Amino acid sequence: MSQGGVSKRILFLRRSLAAIEARGGPRAQLASERPAETPSRDPFERLLAALSVGGLGEIVPACPRDAAAAAGFAFALALRSGLTRSRPGVWVAEDMATAEIGLPYGRGLGAFGLNPERLILVRSRRPSETLWALEEGLKGRAAIVLAETWMAPGAYDLSTSRRLLLAARSGGGTGLLLLPHAAGAAGRLSSAAQIRFEVASIPIARGGLAERRLPLPGPLAWRLRIAESRAGLQGVQSGFDPSEWRDISFDPEKTVFCHAFPQRLPAPPFDRPDLARLRETA
Amino acid sequence: MRGCGKPPDAPFAVWTKIRGGDYLAAVDARAQKLGLKPGMAVADARAMRPSLRLEQADPQADADLLAAIADWHRRFTPLAALDSPDGVMLDVSGAAHLFGGEMALLDEIERRLTDQRFAARAALAPGPALARALARFSETRRIPPQTSQGGIEAAAARLPVAALRLSARAQNALIRAGLKRIGDLLERPRAPIAARFGAEALAQLDALICRTRDPISPRFDAPDFMAERRFPDGLTRIADIEATLEMLARDLCLLLERHAVGARRMKASFFRVDGVAKHIEAGTSRPLRDSARLVALLRERLAALAEEGLDTGYGFDVLRLGATVVERYESPQTALAAMNGASAGEESQDMADLVDKLGARLGLRRVLRIYPQESHIPEFAIAAVPASSPPPAAARREIQSPMRPLRLFERPEPIEAIALTPDGPPLRFRWRRALHEIAAFEGPERIAPEWWDAQERMSTRDYFYAEDREGRKFWLFREGLYGRESAHPRWFLHGLS
Numbered sequence: 001m002s003q004g005g006v007s008k009r010i011l012f013l014r015r016s017l018a019a020i021e022a023r024g025g026p027r028a029q030l031a032s033e034r035p036a037e038t039p040s041r042d043p044f045e046r047l048l049a050a051l052s053v054g055g056l057g058e059i060v061p062a063c064p065r066d067a068a069a070a071a072g073f074a075f076a077l078a079l080r081s082g083l084t085r086s087r088p089g090v091w092v093a094e095d096m097a098t099a100e101i102g103l104p105y106g107r108g109l110g111a112f113g114l115n116p117e118r119l120i121l122v123r124s125r126r127p128s129e130t131l132w133a134l135e136e137g138l139k140g141r142a143a144i145v146l147a148e149t150w151m152a153p154g155a156y157d158l159s160t161s162r163r164l165l166l167a168a169r170s171g172g173g174t175g176l177l178l179l180p181h182a183a184g185a186a187g188r189l190s191s192a193a194q195i196r197f198e199v200a201s202i203p204i205a206r207g208g209l210a211e212r213r214l215p216l217p218g219p220l221a222w223r224l225r226i227a228e229s230r231a232g233l234q235g236v237q238s239g240f241d242p243s244e245w246r247d248i249s250f251d252p253e254k255t256v257f258c259h260a261f262p263q264r265l266p267a268p269p270f271d272r273p274d275l276a277r278l279r280e281t282a
Numbered sequence: 283m284r285g286c287g288k289p290p291d292a293p294f295a296v297w298t299k300i301r302g303g304d305y306l307a308a309v310d311a312r313a314q315k316l317g318l319k320p321g322m323a324v325a326d327a328r329a330m331r332p333s334l335r336l337e338q339a340d341p342q343a344d345a346d347l348l349a350a351i352a353d354w355h356r357r358f359t360p361l362a363a364l365d366s367p368d369g370v371m372l373d374v375s376g377a378a379h380l381f382g383g384e385m386a387l388l389d390e391i392e393r394r395l396t397d398q399r400f401a402a403r404a405a406l407a408p409g410p411a412l413a414r415a416l417a418r419f420s421e422t423r424r425i426p427p428q429t430s431q432g433g434i435e436a437a438a439a440r441l442p443v444a445a446l447r448l449s450a451r452a453q454n455a456l457i458r459a460g461l462k463r464i465g466d467l468l469e470r471p472r473a474p475i476a477a478r479f480g481a482e483a484l485a486q487l488d489a490l491i492c493r494t495r496d497p498i499s500p501r502f503d504a505p506d507f508m509a510e511r512r513f514p515d516g517l518t519r520i521a522d523i524e525a526t527l528e529m530l531a532r533d534l535c536l537l538l539e540r541h542a543v544g545a546r547r548m549k550a551s552f553f554r555v556d557g558v559a560k561h562i563e564a565g566t567s568r569p570l571r572d573s574a575r576l577v578a579l580l581r582e583r584l585a586a587l588a589e590e591g592l593d594t595g596y597g598f599d600v601l602r603l604g605a606t607v608v609e610r611y612e613s614p615q616t617a618l619a620a621m622n623g624a625s626a627g628e629e630s631q632d633m634a635d636l637v638d639k640l641g642a643r644l645g646l647r648r649v650l651r652i653y654p655q656e657s658h659i660p661e662f663a664i665a666a667v668p669a670s671s672p673p674p675a676a677a678r679r680e681i682q683s684p685m686r687p688l689r690l691f692e693r694p695e696p697i698e699a700i701a702l703t704p705d706g707p708p709l710r711f712r713w714r715r716a717l718h719e720i721a722a723f724e725g726p727e728r729i730a731p732e733w734w735d736a737q738e739r740m741s742t743r744d745y746f747y748a749e750d751r752e753g754r755k756f757w758l759f760r761e762g763l764y765g766r767e768s769a770h771p772r773w774f775l776h777g778l779s
Contacts (some may be wrong), residue, residue: 068778117651120640203753214707214720214723
């Protein structure tokens with residue numbers, strides 16, 4: 001058989017594997033436990049929904065100073081996944097990353113509608129511990145495991161990420177790995193992760209109160225691109241252009257991402273809803 | 283003293299400085315034979331024996347070594363205490379028969395210490411003071427516990443008065459009075475002895491003849507429940523050690539079940555053939571009595587230890603697993619839970635297992651849950667509590683607060699900020715060498731220290747939530763009220779989002 005025939009056959013096998021994984025595989029049963037959500041028309045939303053069942057994603061800041069913005073995006077993804085007291089999320093913060101961008105702050109998380117009691121905060125010392133905690137958290141059926149590691153991009157490779165992906169599939173949760181040390185290297189990483197976001201911060205156009213000299217800060221918003229997305233993510237076409245940057249902002253009340261149009265004025269501080277409480281009663 | 287392994291035949295001594303002079307602190311057997319003794323001036327000793335090898339005494343190293351020896355002795359009994367500066371005291375009540383009797387136990391202790399190149403003498407007596415005296419001043423090695431008071435006194439009578447732990451002055455006074463043996467003291471009336479040599483002498487005497495029995499204070503508390511295995515040869519393979527731990531965990535769980543308790547904290551001790559003891563500890567977030575889970579936790583700790591290199595050396599010959607902290611734990615009702623299938627309770631069980639597993643490897647203080655607290659001070663408005671411990675008293679009232687960042691630095695980072703007016707909002711600031719131009723801000727939010735707290739510790743802070751030109755959001759504060767608390771308020775960056 002010719003060389004071309006072999007590669008064609010492998011290509012065919014790969015495709016059928018991806019199709020099997022997308023339809024059923026180990027995740028099918030877990031997925032069926034969840035209430036069927038009406039599929040969103042927005043491919044981006046569908047991608048995120050697919051990621052939330054047994055997926056592994058990576059988030060890389062576009063430049064070192066955007067590390068906090070990337071962490072904020074990861075937090076928004078965690079908020080979407082709906083944490084409960086009995087199935088909390090795990091946030092793994094490595095000491096080095098903590099020194100760089102600080103610890104998750106319970107009051108701030110609460111202000112965006114995440115009850116911090118639904119989060120287990122794990123503080124690791126080394127990248128190896130971070131990866132181990134991420135893997136154990138995924139295997140232990142946490143809803144979402146968010147790990148921030150100050151690992152050199154060279155140390156993170158295909159086999160490591162493959163392990164994490166398998167752990168995520170067996171547990172049915174989402175693994176998110178934040179790699180602030182790999183800032184700007186999103187295109188050069190090679191891993192088995194299903195999706196990789198490159199995140200930068202953007203100033204969102206905003207109106208100010210007339211008498212103020214400077215306007216009020218806007219809502220959380222990011223400029224991001226999907227640097228890598230694999231086929232087989234529950235039938236979502238990987239039709240994303242890796243060079244396309246999109247501006248999105250996060251609406252903490254509806255927990256959805258929306259396009260970062262200059263759509264609403266930030267309310268003055270005394271006139272804001274208490275988001276956490278609204279979510280509690282809902 | 284540990285004999286030197288490759289030493290020349292020269293006598294050896296260590297010296298120490300006492301009141302400006304150098305004196306011998308301890309001598310080895312060879313030096314002793316040559317007539318040197320502790321307390322001699324170094325110059326005299328050198329003059330007598332020019333070949334004498336000298337080292338400066340290191341009391342800390344001695345204490346560490348003694349502690350290690352005491353630790354090693356826990357292989358015989360969990361109750362091992364230090365008897366500084368040169369002894370170890372063991373409470374072997376009910377343990378001697380495991381080693382084939384009291385004499386056999388003494389022989390084994392001496393033999394094993396000799397193997398480690400320590401010169402040691404062991405003695406056994408009904409009371410700690412008597413055992414101590416026997417080991418140092420007598421050929422008798424053992425006075426059985428069932429000996430009558432008369433028998434004990436007869437045995438003690440032959441000891442020199444140095445066997446009492448008295449000050450050098452009191453001891454000299456005794457000798458000068460012609461009282462050389464304990465027997466001399468015993469046959470005299472007690473009142474004059476107390477009057478002349480102090481109540482301390484009598485107390486020591488009573489302790490020596492076991493009329494009063496002081497408890498020893500063990501270096502480590504003995505666990506309430508423990509299981510152990512001994513092997514004639516050391517275990518070197520990790521797989522063997524894990525298999526043994528499994529057996530021990532099963533034994534331990536039986537014990538725990540009989541007492542209706544569950545382990546909250548356990549400790550596995552490994553005693554190496556050559557006298558090194560290693561301990562690993564693991565805690566749990568709820569009382570646990572399932573041997574498989576206990577082993578899983580210990581395995582995590584063992585794996586963490588193996589990463590640093592678990593030196594098995596010639597092998598571990600005693601393995602012990604103890605539950606150091608236990609809590610009441612009734613058997614869970616299994617039948618109903620099984621019927622309900624994957625209930626919410628099972629999910630939280632999963633989480634408890636996860637917390638235990640993470641805590642076993644990383645340390646319990648690194649697996650945290652965050653709880654809101656009643657405080658306006660940002661650092662104290664939340665409490666991070668180990669996830670394995672019960673939640674703290676909840677904040678009774680949710681404090682409504684304005685904008686808070688998603689991330690907070692453990693220590694506010696000093697920045698150089700420029701404001702238009704000393705008490706106005708910042709215009710631009712420099713953080714980690716990068717300049718940020720502020721494009722939008724909200725504030726100030728003034729947070730003053732609590733009035734009942736010490737005023738000097740913290741001054742009033744004015745917080746600003748600011749966004750720079752690139753859209754990055756910062757939470758800054760100015761410390762100190764301009765003009766009232768400080769002439770040059772300093773700026774800090776406290777959070778990011």
